[in-house]
Structure formats: structure tokens, C-alpha cells
Amino acid sequence: MTTLLLHLADFNERRWADGYAAALPGHKVVTRADQYDPAEVDYIFIWKPKADAFDGLTNLKAILSLGAGVDAVLRHPNLPANVPVVRFMDRSLTQQMCDYILSGVLAHHRLDTRFARDKAAKRWSQLYPAPAWNTTVGVMGLGMIGSEAIRLLGAIGFKTRGWARSKKEIEGTPTFAGPEEFDAFLAETDILVNVLPLTPETHGILNYDTVSKLRRGGLDGYGPALINCGRGGHQREADLIKALTDGTLGSASLDVFETEPLPQESPLWELDNVLFTPHIAGASTEKTGVAFFSHVILDHEAGKPLPNVVDRSRGY
Ligand code: NDP
Ligand code: OXD
Secondary structure, eight states: OOEEEEEETTSOHHHHHHHHHHHSTTSEEEETTSOOOGGGOOEEEEESOOTTTTTTOTTOSEEEESSSOOHHHHTOTTOOTTOOEEEOOOHHHHHHHHHHHHHHHHHHHTTHHHHHHHHHTTOOOOOOOOOGGGOEEEEEOOSHHHHHHHHHHHHTTOEEEEEESSOOOBTTBOEEETGGGHHHHHHTOSEEEEOOOOOTTTTTOBSHHHHHTSOSSOGGGTOOEEEEOSOGGGBOHHHHHHHHHHTSSSEEEESOOSSSSOOTTOGGGGOTTEEEOSSOSOOOOHHHHHHHHHHHHHHHHTTOOOSSBOOTTTTO
């Protein structure tokens, strides 16, 4: 009998287990609280794996990651070698991420933090934000999320440009590839959106030097702006605080942080030009997660290849 083990750091494993049991009749679904033989486990479904996550799992066929970003999985010291890692990704997660990006782009383009400051000061100060086509949004990461965000941003009038590891062809959007084209990508960007995976190459990429290279003078003089919904490890928070304070950055939307939850003493809580969310830009629900991975398991048992397999050498 096929056995699926659930290892979900801060989620209710029992509820997910009930969902899987209903979707996978004839399978054994266990949680860490149950009695089971680790050597019998075929699949492990994980989120933020703890140190002992893979102990004794000698016959694993696949590691199923609830997170679309697999940085925490790949840096696990006891990650079994040669077992494929499959990451979650579906239309609803992509759409949620795009909803977050679009709302952030519109907020910065419409100078929301500038008007919020005026409101706090009871200041009536009219200024009419320019139309969307005056603003260029540069998207870092042109995978599932970044490419769809570019399509949707273009549809509501924004100019777009994109940056990835390899060259892409996107109609109507100039694209840039690799470190050698990074500065050219930044130079005409008014709102920088980060949806990269966190890898050794992208760690700390949102630093003072990067944001200093963004176009100045856009967003009616209140830019440039940054939106980070990739990972907290992408941003150097001390640099961003400096940039948001000295005017190098006009405003930012941050969904992810170097340390989560964001520590109480972080100055980011106080900055009135930062739109804050607690890592909720996108997520899978029990419904979407169980639907996706139960199909993965059933298809794999029927001999079909695993989808969304992570390339461990690239880190995503
Ligand atoms: P994909 O794997 O589909 O796409 C990743 C993109 O990043 C690719 O275009 C890739 O380039 C590019 N990339 C990777 N490394 C580099 C590099 N060194 N330099 C330049 N470009 C690079 O990922 P998704 O779009 O599905 O997701 C992206 C990330 O979003 C996830 O890894 C996760 O961290 C984050 N996320 C955050 C959520 C939240 O709630 N805040 C929810 C879901 C995801 P190439 O195309 O050339 O390979
Ligand atoms: C993810 C996330 O990577 O929610 O899926 O951050």
C-alpha cells in the first residue's frame, strides 16, 4: 500500500491528512503524530521541514513541497539525494500572486503612500498621477508568476520589462538576461517587482546598489518603488530602510522579510512609505494543495512523469 507522510511545521496536519485520505482512497495517510514505519513511506508532503523530517525515510519516491519556493527544502542538511522534489504551483496561486503584484503596482503608481502621508498631516494637496503608460514596471523572474504578471500589467496599460536567467521572448516587453544585463534592466524601471526564487545567486539581490540603479524621476517624482513577494532572503533590510529614508526609494510593498515574523524592533514597522503584508501574497489551501498533489501521486503511480520537478543544481 502506498504511504503518504505529512510534515507541516505550523499547519494542522490532521486536517490536511483527512483531505488526502478522502482524495486518495486505498492509500495510507499518516502524520508525525501517528504510528508508522518510516521505511514504508513513499511520499512526504512538507512545509518548512524540521531537522528530523527525512529520518528513516529510506524508500521515498518523491518529496512534495507545499511551498512553490523550495529554498527551505533544498537547504535541509539531510535532504535525501536523488529523490525528486516536486513543488506546488497552480492557477489560483499564480493568480493570487498576480493580484498582489497588481495591487502594489497600482498603489505605487497612484502614489498611495504620498496621499496617506497627506491624510495623516490633514493636508489637502492635489496632484494628479499620470496614466499607467507613463510607468515602467520591471519584473525580476519570468517564470510562472512573473510572466503572467507581465501579461496582466500590460493589459491595464503599464509598460513592462523583464529579467531572468535565460533570454525570453515576450511580445511588447523588452527582456534582459543574466548579471551582465541587470543594470540595463534596472535603468528604465520605475517599479521593481521581485518574484525570483531564493538561490545562492539571488540572495541579497535587493540591496542599496540595486535600488540606486532604478530610474529616477518617475512616479511623478515619488519613485522609484519596490515590490518584493519573492523571499525575505532577497532583501537586505538595512539597505532598504536606508533607501526608503534617504529618498533613493520612494516607497515599497514588502510581503516577505529576512526574519519572519518581522521582529518588533524592526524600523520597517514605522516607515509610512512601506505597504506591509505578513507573507500572505499567495498560498495554497487544503483544497488546492490536496487536489494538486493527490493527482501527482495517482499519476505517478500510473507511470506518468512527475510535474514541476525542481532542478537542484539551479536551486529552483
Ligand atoms: P519559476 O521557477 O517558475 O520562475 C523563476 C524565474 O526566476 C525564472 O524566470 C528564472 O529564470 C528566474 N531566475 C532564477 N534564478 C535567476 C537568477 N540567478 N537570475 C535571474 N533570473 C533568475 O518560479 P515561480 O514564478 O513559480 O515562483 C517564484 C518565487 O515566488 C518562488 O520561488 C517563491 O520564492 C516566490 N513565491 C512567494 C509567495 C508568497 O506568498 N510571497 C508565494 C509563491 C511563490 P529562467 O526562466 O531563465 O530559468
Ligand atoms: C510559497 C509561499 O513559496 O507561500 O508557496 O511563499
